[in-house]
Amino acid sequence: MLKPESRIFVAGHRGLVGSAISRRLRELGHGALLEAGREALDLTDAVAVSDFFEKERPEFVFLAAAKVGGILANSTYPAEFLAQNLRIQDAVITAAMRNGTEKLVFLGSSCIYPRDAVQPITEDQLLAGPLEPTNQWYAIAKIAGIKLVQAYRQQHDFAGIAAMPTNLYGPNDNFDPEGSHVIPGMLRRFHEAKLSGAPSVTVWGSGTPKREFLHVDDLADALVLLMNRYDNSEIINVGTGEDITIAELAQIVAEVTGYAGEIAFDTSKPDGAPRKVLNIDKIRALGWQPKIDFRTGLAETYRWYCDHVD
Numbered sequence: 001m002l003k004p005e006s007r008i009f010v011a012g013h014r015g016l017v018g019s020a021i022s023r024r025l026r027e028l029g030h031g032a033l034l035e036a037g038r039e040a041l042d043l044t045d046a047v048a049v050s051d052f053f054e055k056e057r058p059e060f061v062f063l064a065a066a067k068v069g070g071i072l073a074n075s076t077y078p079a080e081f082l083a084q085n086l087r088i089q090d091a092v093i094t095a096a097m098r099n100g101t102e103k104l105v106f107l108g109s110s111c112i113y114p115r116d117a118v119q120p121i122t123e124d125q126l127l128a129g130p131l132e133p134t135n136q137w138y139a140i141a142k143i144a145g146i147k148l149v150q151a152y153r154q155q156h157d158f159a160g161i162a163a164m165p166t167n168l169y170g171p172n173d174n175f176d177p178e179g180s181h182v183i184p185g186m187l188r189r190f191h192e193a194k195l196s197g198a199p200s201v202t203v204w205g206s207g208t209p210k211r212e213f214l215h216v217d218d219l220a221d222a223l224v225l226l227m228n229r230y231d232n233s234e235i236i237n238v239g240t241g242e243d244i245t246i247a248e249l250a251q252i253v254a255e256v257t258g259y260a261g262e263i264a265f266d267t268s269k270p271d272g273a274p275r276k277v278l279n280i281d282k283i284r285a286l287g288w289q290p291k292i293d294f295r296t297g298l299a300e301t302y303r304w305y306c307d308h309v310d
Contacts, residue, residue: 001228002030002060009034009058011043011092012065017107017165019172020220021062028224034058044087046094053095060227061096061104063089063145068174070181071134071204071272078137085141089148093160097152103159105227106149108235110166110212110276111139120279123164123235132273150233161230163223166239166278170216170297171304183213186250187302188309190257200262201254204269207247212239212277215297218290225288239278240290246271256299 002008008025012018013035022033034056041052043065067084074081089106096104113121114129126146131139149160169183177188186203193201222238230236244252250263 002028002224004029005032006030006060007032007034007056007058008060008062009056010062010064011088012063013037014172015064015066015068016168016170016173016216017219018062018064020170020216021064021223024217024220024224043091044084046087046091049091050095050098053099053101057099058096059102061092061101062223062227063092063104063106065092066107066142068138068181070185071270072178073180074135074138076178081135082137082141085138086144089141089145093145093148093152096160097156097158103227103231104149104161105223106145106160106162107223108142108146108162108164109138110164110237110239110278111135112142112146112164113276115273117276119275120241120277121237122279123237123282126235134270134272146235153233159231161226161232162235163226164235164237164278165219166212166214166237166276168214168216168219170301171308173216173301175305175309182211182246182249183253183298183301184305186253187257187298187305190250190253190259191302191305193261194257194259198261200264201250201259202264202266203246203250204266205246205271206267207250207265208245209271209273210243210245210275210277211249212241212243213249213294214239214290215292215294215301217297218292221291222283222288225286226283229286236282237278237280238283239280240294241278241280243275243277244294252295252298256295256302 115132152158
């Protein structure tokens, strides 16, 4: 159980998820946060990570650091998505186990599930079928992280748990046009199209795939709850249990950004998985549910983009 004085390491504290976890912990009165940026600690360097853990002795760890990106980034840099994530996970999880960390939360991803998983996706569908090819490298790395946490629990009684969040959005996201996920990528392109007066915006794919989106502050709230109340080798989903089509998403983004032009779809580009929505019965049974309305959260994210990135 987290205490106000607990030494908590948030790995990846400057990213989308890590920054939200740090915000939530500070809101709850946790002041002993251990945060080390890339200039101070290279999480792919197992020796450096081991030295950090030996010195700082974190009692609790949120492993939110990862190399992430959308379909374009995954397709362009498959080796980096596989190798870098494997190195980060192995270094942090192993150092935590060896240095007496009381509990660790590992962040996976809904992309670990089969491309043609039965919807909504339950946790027992892991490894039940082939992955979506467009992000298989990242998915395989995350599956390896899950298995490492489970192996250390089985062999060394290490209290590691693995949470599988759905597609995320919110402040501190990556809005780079080459590496972003769907929501930050759309927000940027529709915003720029509004400013330039472009007559249309083109969205990758057919617009028919369905996706689920969770605000990162809701995820942070869920992860703190899991750290305090969940202790099981089985993975656990975190999402909303609701989804929309990419075409519907594009329309909402247009409305939020104030873009009045046409929306076109480039069917020569990949769609990714046809549908991906999580079953969240397990975490709901623990008393958690998302609180942030999607349109409200999207508008807040757009304001953050305008204030910090544009």
